[in-house]
Amino acid sequence: MSPVLVGRQTESKALSETLERVIGGQSATVLVGGEAGVGKSRLVQELIAQAREGGARALVGGCVELDGGGIPFAPVVDMLRALAGELSPAELNTLLGSARSEISRLMPELDDGRTAATTGERSPSTMLELILGVIFRLASDRPLVLVFEDLQWADRSSLDLISLLVASATGRRLLLVFTVRSDELHRAHPFRRMAARWEQQRAVERLELDRLGRRDVAGQIEAILDERPDGELVEFVFERSEGIPLFVEELLGAMRDGGIDPDYLPPSLRDVLLARADRLSDSAEHVLRVASAAARWVPEQLLLIVARLSERELYPALREAVDQQLLVVDSAGRGYGFRHALARAAIHDDLLPGERAQLHKAYAQALEDNNELAGTGLDLASALAHHWLAAHDLPRALAAAVRAGAAAAAAGSPSAAQRHYELALELWTQIPEAEEEAGLDHPQLLDAAAASAALAGSLDRALALMDQAVAEVGSGGPPERRLRLLVRRATILGDLGRDQDYLEALEQVVDLLPGEVTSQTGADVLASLARGFLRLDKVKRAHELSRRALDAARAVGAIEAQRDAQITIGHCLVYQGDFEEGVASVKEAAEGARRGRMGLVAARAFINLSDIYLMLTRYDDAVDTADEGMAVVEDAGLVRTAGVFLRSNRTEALMRAGRWEEAIASGAPGPESTGVYAGAMLLLRAELHVLAGRQSEAELDLRESARHLRNTYSVQWAFPQAVVEAELACAGGDLDRAREVVDRALARDTGGEEQRYLWPVMSLAARIEAERALAARDDGHAAPSDTERRSQALVARAAAVPRLTPADHAHHTRVLAEHARLMQQDEVNAWGNAVEAARAANEAFPLAYALLRHAEALSGAGNLEAAARAAGEALALARSMGAGPLIEQTEALIRRARLRTAETPPVQTPGSAEAPPDELAQLGLTAREREVLRLVADGRSNSEIAQELFISRKTASVHVSNILSKLGVTSRVQAAAVAHRRGLSRA
Numbered sequence: 001m002s003p004v005l006v007g008r009q010t011e012s013k014a015l016s017e018t019l020e021r022v023i024g025g026q027s028a029t030v031l032v033g034g035e036a037g038v039g040k041s042r043l044v045q046e047l048i049a050q051a052r053e054g055g056a057r058a059l060v061g062g063c064v065e066l067d068g069g070g071i072p073f074a075p076v077v078d079m080l081r082a083l084a085g086e087l088s089p090a091e092l093n094t095l096l097g098s099a100r101s102e103i104s105r106l107m108p109e110l111d112d113g114r115t116a117a118t119t120g121e122r123s124p125s126t127m128l129e130l131i132l133g134v135i136f137r138l139a140s141d142r143p144l145v146l147v148f149e150d151l152q153w154a155d156r157s158s159l160d161l162i163s164l165l166v167a168s169a170t171g172r173r174l175l176l177v178f179t180v181r182s183d184e185l186h187r188a189h190p191f192r193r194m195a196a197r198w199e200q201q202r203a204v205e206r207l208e209l210d211r212l213g214r215r216d217v218a219g220q221i222e223a224i225l226d227e228r229p230d231g232e233l234v235e236f237v238f239e240r241s242e243g244i245p246l247f248v249e250e251l252l253g254a255m256r257d258g259g260i261d262p263d264y265l266p267p268s269l270r271d272v273l274l275a276r277a278d279r280l281s282d283s284a285e286h287v288l289r290v291a292s293a294a295a296r297w298v299p300e301q302l303l304l305i306v307a308r309l310s311e312r313e314l315y316p317a318l319r320e321a322v323d324q325q326l327l328v329v330d331s332a333g334r335g336y337g338f339r340h341a342l343a344r345a346a347i348h349d350d351l352l353p354g355e356r357a358q359l360h361k362a363y364a365q366a367l368e369d370n371n372e373l374a375g376t377g378l379d380l381a382s383a384l385a386h387h388w389l390a391a392h393d394l395p396r397a398l399a400a401a402v403r404a405g406a407a408a409a410a411a412g413s414p415s416a417a418q419r420h421y422e423l424a425l426e427l428w429t430q431i432p433e434a435e436e437e438a439g440l441d442h443p444q445l446l447d448a449a450a451a452s453a454a455l456a457g458s459l460d461r462a463l464a465l466m467d468q469a470v471a472e473v474g475s476g477g478p479p480e481r482r483l484r485l486l487v488r489r490a491t492i493l494g495d496l497g498r499d500q501d502y503l504e505a506l507e508q509v510v511d512l513l514p515g516e517v518t519s520q521t522g523a524d525v526l527a528s529l530a531r532g533f534l535r536l537d538k539v540k541r542a543h544e545l546s547r548r549a550l551d552a553a554r555a556v557g558a559i560e561a562q563r564d565a566q567i568t569i570g571h572c573l574v575y576q577g578d579f580e581e582g583v584a585s586v587k588e589a590a591e592g593a594r595r596g597r598m599g600l601v602a603a604r605a606f607i608n609l610s611d612i613y614l615m616l617t618r619y620d621d622a623v624d625t626a627d628e629g630m631a632v633v634e635d636a637g638l639v640r641t642a643g644v645f646l647r648s649n650r651t652e653a654l655m656r657a658g659r660w661e662e663a664i665a666s667g668a669p670g671p672e673s674t675g676v677y678a679g680a681m682l683l684l685r686a687e688l689h690v691l692a693g694r695q696s697e698a699e700l701d702l703r704e705s706a707r708h709l710r711n712t713y714s715v716q717w718a719f720p721q722a723v724v725e726a727e728l729a730c731a732g733g734d735l736d737r738a739r740e741v742v743d744r745a746l747a748r749d750t751g752g753e754e755q756r757y758l759w760p761v762m763s764l765a766a767r768i769e770a771e772r773a774l775a776a777r778d779d780g781h782a783a784p785s786d787t788e789r790r791s792q793a794l795v796a797r798a799a800a801v802p803r804l805t806p807a808d809h810a811h812h813t814r815v816l817a818e819h820a821r822l823m824q825q826d827e828v829n830a831w832g833n834a835v836e837a838a839r840a841a842n843e844a845f846p847l848a849y850a851l852l853r854h855a856e857a858l859s860g861a862g863n864l865e866a867a868a869r870a871a872g873e874a875l876a877l878a879r880s881m882g883a884g885p886l887i888e889q890t891e892a893l894i895r896r897a898r899l900r901t902a903e904t905p906p907v908q909t910p911g912s913a914e915a916p917p918d919e920l921a922q923l924g925l926t927a928r929e930r931e932v933l934r935l936v937a938d939g940r941s942n943s944e945i946a947q948e949l950f951i952s953r954k955t956a957s958v959h960v961s962n963i964l965s966k967l968g969v970t971s972r973v974q975a976a977a978v979a980h981r982r983g984l985s986r987a
Contacts, residue, residue, distance in 0.1 A: 001249055001325070002223040005046050007216030008039065011207045015047045018205060019175060023054055023143045027169040031195055033182040034209035037246030040179040043209065044147050047177065056143035056175075059083060064295050065153035072157035072413035075148045076131055077106050083138075084109070095137055099130035105411055108372075127411060128161055129639050135165065136172060143173040151180040151191050156415025156456060159190055166203055182208065211243030220248050250276065253325075270346045276324060277347055283313055284320040288327070292348035293359040295386070297330060297337040302373045305366045306359065360390035364400075381407040385420060395437045398427045402438045405448060414455035421449035443469045443477075447485060450492070459496050466492060480521040483512060487528045499536060499713050506532045510545075517552040523561040526552055530568040537715055543572035563589045563601045567608050574612050575756075577804045583612060594632055602632045603642035610649040615756055617806045617842045619657040626650035644677040651684050658844025660881045663688060676717065679708035683720055690727045691845060693884030698728055719745055719757040723764055730768065731885065735775065738768050755802050759811035762801070766794050766818035773822045783822065791819045806841040813837040814846070817853065827857035835870070845886070848877035852890050859897035868894075872901030925966055932959040936972055937979040 005012060011032075018028045032040045048058040059082055061075025080103065084092055096103060096110070104111040106127075138144050148154070148162060165176055185192045198204040212220065218234045241247035253276055277288055290307045291298050304314055318336060321327040326343060327336045338344035351359065364387035367373060371380055381404035388397035405420035424445055428434045435441050440448075446469035453462035466489040473482050490505035506529055517526060526549030534542035546568035553562035570585030590605035606629025613622035626646045633643040647666060654663035667685050682705035689698035702724050709717045722745035729738035742765040746758075769791040773783035798815045802808070813834040820830035831854035838847035851874035858867035871894050878886040894901060925933065928949075935945045946956040960972065967975055 001042075002220050002245075004223050005039075005042060006220040006223060006245075007212045008043050008209070011043060011209065012046060014205070014207060015043070015177075016050060019047060019051055019054065019056070019145070022145070022173055022175040023056060025173055027172050027174045027176075029166050029169065029176040029198065029204045030178070031198075031204050031206045032177065032179045032209065033206065035211075035244070036181050036184070037244045038209045038211060039245040040209060041149060042245065043207075044149070044177055044179060048145065048147065051143070051145045051175070054143075056145055056173075057138065057141075058145040058147065060147040060149065062149040063151055063153040063155070063158060064297075072155050072408060072411060072416045073106055073127070073131070073161070074155065075158055076161065079146065080107055080110075080134075096134060097137075099134055102127060102130050103134070127157070127413070128164060129634070131161060132164055132168070135174075136168075139172045139174045143175070145175045145177065147177045147179070149179045151178050152184040152189070154191060155413065156190070157413040159194065160415075163194055166198060212245060212248075213243065214238050217241065217243060217248055220245060221252065224249070224252055270349070274346055274350055277326060277343075280320055280324065280326075281317070283309065283317040284324075287314065287317040288321050288347055289351060289355075290359060291321075291327065291336060291338070292344050292351070293356065293387075293390075294363060295344075295383075297335055299335040299373055302363070302366060302370075303335065305370070305373075306362045357391050360387040361393065363387045364391055364393070364396070382416070382420070385423065389423070394427050395431050395433070398424055398431055398434060399437045399439070401427065402440065402445065405452065409448070409452055409455075414452040417452035418449060418456050418458065418461075421445060421452055425449060443472045443481075443485070446472070447488070451488065454488075454492050454495065459492055463489070463492050463496065479512070479514075480519060483509060483525045484521060486512070487525050490532060491528070494532060494535060502532065503536055503538075506536075517548065518556065520556050520558040520561070523549055523553040523556055523558040523565075527561040527564040527568070530565060534568055534571060535714065539572050539575045542568055543576070546572065559592075559596060560598050560601055563593045563596070563598060563605070566592075567601070567605050571608050571612065574615065575804075577802075579612075579616060583609070586612060590629075599632070599635065600642070603629065603646075605629075606632060607642060607645045607649065610646060610653070614649055614653055614656070615805055615807070617656070619653040619842060622653035623650055626653070641677050644681055648680040648684055651681065655684065655688055656843050656845075658877065658881050660688065660692070660883075676709060676712060679705045679712075679717060682708065683717070683724065686724045687720070687727070690724060690731060691885075692882055693731070695728060695731050698724065702728065715748065715757045718748070719761050723760050726764055726768065730771065735768055735772050739765075739772070742768060755804070755808060758801060759808050762794060762798055763811040763814040763818070766791060766815040769794070770818040770822040787822060791822050795819050806837070807843065810834070810837040810841040810843065810846055814850065817850070821853065821857075828854070828861050828863075831857050844877055844881060845883060848874045848881070848883065848886055848890075851877070852886065852893065855890075855897075855899070856893055859893070859899065864897065864899060867897060868899040868901045871897075871899050875901065925963065929959055929963050929966075932956065933963050933975065933979055936960065936963070937976045939976070 015030065018030055022028050032043060034040050044060075048060065051058045059079035061078030064074045083095075084107075087095065092110075093100065100110055135144070135146070146165070148158070151159075151162070154162075162176070162178065165174075169176060180191065180195075195204065195206075199206065214234065217238045218229060221229045221234060221237060237248055237251050241251055277285055280288065287303070287307055287309070291303060294302070294306075303318075304311065307314060309317070318327065322329060322336075325339050328339050330337055348356070364384055367380060367384055367387070381400060384400035385397060385404045388394075388400050391397075401420045401424040405417045405424065408414070408417035408420060424438060428438070428442060428445070431437060438445060446465050450462045450465035450469060453459070453465060466485065470482070470485050470489060473485060475482075486505065486509045490502055490509060493505050494502040509525065509529060513522065513525065517523060526545055530542045530546035530549055532542075533539075533545060546565045549565035550562060550569060553559070553565060566585050566589035570582040570587075570589065573579075573582030573585060575582075586605055586609045590602060590609060593602035593605055606625060610622045610625040610629065613619070613625060626649050629646050630643060633639055633646055651663050651667035654660070654666055667681055667688065682701045686698045686701035686705060689695070689701060702721070706721065709721065722741050726738040726741040729735070729741060742761055745761045746765060769787045773787045776783050776787075794815055798812050801812075803812055813830075814837075817827070817830040817834040820827045831850060834850040835847065835854050838850045841847075851870045855867040855870035855874060858864075858870060871890055875887065875890045875894070878890055893899070931949060932945055935948060940948065942956045942960060943953055945951075945960075946953045949956070960975075964971070964975055
């Protein structure tokens with residue numbers, strides 16, 4: 001190897017600068033790409049040395065490729081083992097904390113005997129959240145550099161983890177470095193899509209390493225040989241190596257050792273790599289061949305067994321392979337591994353077919369006889385699946401694949417579980433006694449594969465597998481088994497956003513239910529059905545089924561189904577107006593589920609309870625409940641899913657209460673999520689941005705939320721999306737577009753059960769019609785005939801929609817007030833009612849808006865003292881929130897109506913010593929232009945203006961043109977209308 005890094009000055013400098021920023025308190029992510037052997041690892045090694053010299057901690061982990069499915073979290077296990085060797089037991093225990101028992105599933109040496117037994121499916125996010133916590137505790141101690149190598153081989157769990165890390169590294173002294181073989185990333189590789197998204201979001205710095213040029217190859221040769229090479233040697237090595245640093249090293253090493261005649265070099269790297277192995281002694285070469293069948297790393301004891309050598313024979317052979325830099329000793333204690341994965345692959349591929357199969361069989365047999373050699377149960381199951389498959393022992397490979405799938409599912413790695421189950425499905429038809437070998441029948445295997453695929457996000461594949469399972473069980477299968485399969489299938493359809501199919505699937509399950517449910521399966525199915533119908537906004541149906549589920553669960557002692565049903569019942573009661581009993585039901589379920597350590601059910605209870613408080617405008621209670629629920633969610637490892645919903649509810653409560661700074665902090669981007677989880681928070685952030693006047697940020701968040709929510713049509717997402725989209729259109733002055741958006745939403749038939757989400761659309765629609773009428777009047781035209789008709793229709797529809805909560809009542813009064821504004825009739829009373837209803841609803845922004853409109857109506861009626869009080873309160877509220885557009889509108893009203901409020905200086909009156917802020921001057925109008933505008937507002941022509949002001953007609957025309965430009969209008973009529981409406985023409 002070259003003692004110095006050659007040809008990477010630019011990349012090395014970029015990494016050094018990034019490291020300095022991280023040590024200074026920032027976070028950064030770097031992706032180092034390039035083909036195999038181009039020098040990615042060497043470049044990163046230089047960075048690691050620099051980081052450690054600078055006082056940072058650096059940990060490295062590599063991904064491993066295995067046939068039959070990978071080992072989840074392989075790079076993290078590398079890092080943790082290295083860390084365990086650095087820290088004292090006390091330091092390690094403090095770092096791991098409560099995560100120790102779960103992480104010991106990956107690292108048995110951490111098992112302190114207190115690992116909790118678990119049953120059923122483990123949440124895939126549990127392990128991710130725990131590992132994430134450990135990493136962030138490390139980063140809080142001192143700057144941390146994490147290097148993930150060979151991500152082209154990363155398992156889905158590792159990819160999920162690095163995705164979380166990239167999304168949540170902000171504000172931490174954390175440098176993430178990923179190396180990847182760019183030439184081995186196929187188009188559909190999940191990491192390619194992840195990296196593209198990061199680059200779009202500017203979340204990653206990318207370094208793509210090219211092959212070295214002739215001059216750099218010469219420099220590398222000189223550094224290795226410690227003397228200037230002659231031109232012939234440089235040309236020879238450059239031509240054969242093609243500028244790949246690893247090839248240069250291997251070529252020079254083989255030539256130095258006399259393994260290759262300089263007059264003839266093999267054309268491929270495989271021959272170059274094998275040439276060095278050929279120079280080893282027979283025993284060392286034998287050990288190298290044995291090690292090549294064990295993937296990248298092999299424990300010493302396992303190598304001893306499979307190689308069938310005594311310790312006296314093994315250690316000299318190992319030392320020889322290490323001295324030749326073919327094998328390296330793992331400092332974390334795993335054993336021995338190849339210095340280059342390419343070398344392992346070349347040696348493994350060079351084995352004879354029978355020799356290769358025998359080696360894999362020997363590994364499999366040794367692992368079955370000595371389970372502790374593999375590490376965790378997950379490692380063992382994955383390794384056995386790999387080795388039995390490579391040994392062509394299909395029955396044992398099938399059994400091992402099923403066990404590996406179950407182990408991966410229990411460890412929270414559904415992607416790995418899916419791969420193992422899919423392998424088992426592939427092997428099934430090739431084995432006569434497949435059911436006996438696997439320990440389950442084919443529909444059960446399909447069900448397990450579908451469950452894992454669904455949890456891993458492969459919903460289309462999950463549906464295909466589940467359809468096959470349902471078909472194989474058939475209508476004559478055991479009823480309860482068929483019900484469970486159909487419920488899972490329905491849930492997958494719901495996750496896909498195929499709401500109509502979801503509804504039909506739920507109805508099919510309902511039809512198959514017996515009249516009297518007397519089993520735990522039946523109770524679980526009923527509870528799931530109730531949840532599904534509530535999700536589809538079928539509140540009455542959900543209430544009916546949840547009552548049946550509760551009765552069935554109590555009868556058979558199914559406690560979890562009982563708590564789940566109580567949550568649905570409570571939510572339905574609230575939607576029907578029985579607030580007190582509904583809240584009590586959900587509270588009871590939350591406490592019972594928490595005491596019973598039912599993580600998923602308890603999380604759902606706290607989500608629903610905080611959501612109910614939102615609906616009732618009890619915002620402080622919603623915040624407190626969300627905070628309380630987060631402890632449950634974190635304990636259950638559900639921060640990326642249920643936790644996002646809780647955080648969304650908390651953020652919305654803060655926003656509605658007018659605590660926008662806190663809402664912004666609460667709604668900051670967190671661990672990366674998908675689907676409705678990501679969409680919920682993004683939608684809230686979009687609304688907050690548009691109300692604050694940050695249109696570009698709102699548009700970005702709205703687009704991203706639409707991407708996550710594109711497959712769901714529930715009104716709880718569709719209506720808020722419509723509100724934000726229409727608000728954005730209004731902010732841009734496109735009232736026609738805003739009307740189209742709300743029209744689409746209002747055309748939906750909600751069945752009258754989701755008025756909570758309908759009311760905001762209706763009040764916004766009424767505001768849009770009022771604004772359209774006022775815009776027409778500003779242009780000197782009568783209000784369009786359809787605005788009055790449409791506004792009247794909204795008033796009639798609003799009268800028929802239930803008003804259960806203070807928020808519902810507030811929206812209704814705004815519909816009436818906007819209609820009064822459009823009609824210019826009884827505006828003072830209408831907006832006075834809207835103000836009182838907004839106070840009762842405890843919503844800050846709607847109150848500020850209603851106060852502004854009330855002040856506007858009062859000033860028009862000549863009651864300037866009352867108008868000033870309303871405007872002053874509106875301005876104070878808007879400023880406390882940071883609602884930019886509302887602040888501007890309120891300040892404009894105060895100026896044009898000459899209102900004296902606590903928030904503004906005194907208005908100008910005849911004889912006053914100081915002139916007030918002049919809106920005309922703020923618009924850029926000169927004193928002369930203001931005089932001209934007042935005359936334009938009086939209807940004077942250019943000639944009359946010239947005569948009045950003793951100026952030429954041409955000068956008057958120039959002044960009028962300048963005024964139109966500064967006011968942003970196109971006609972004298974528009975200028976006059978704006979002047980009159982805003983009070984700009986008043987002396």
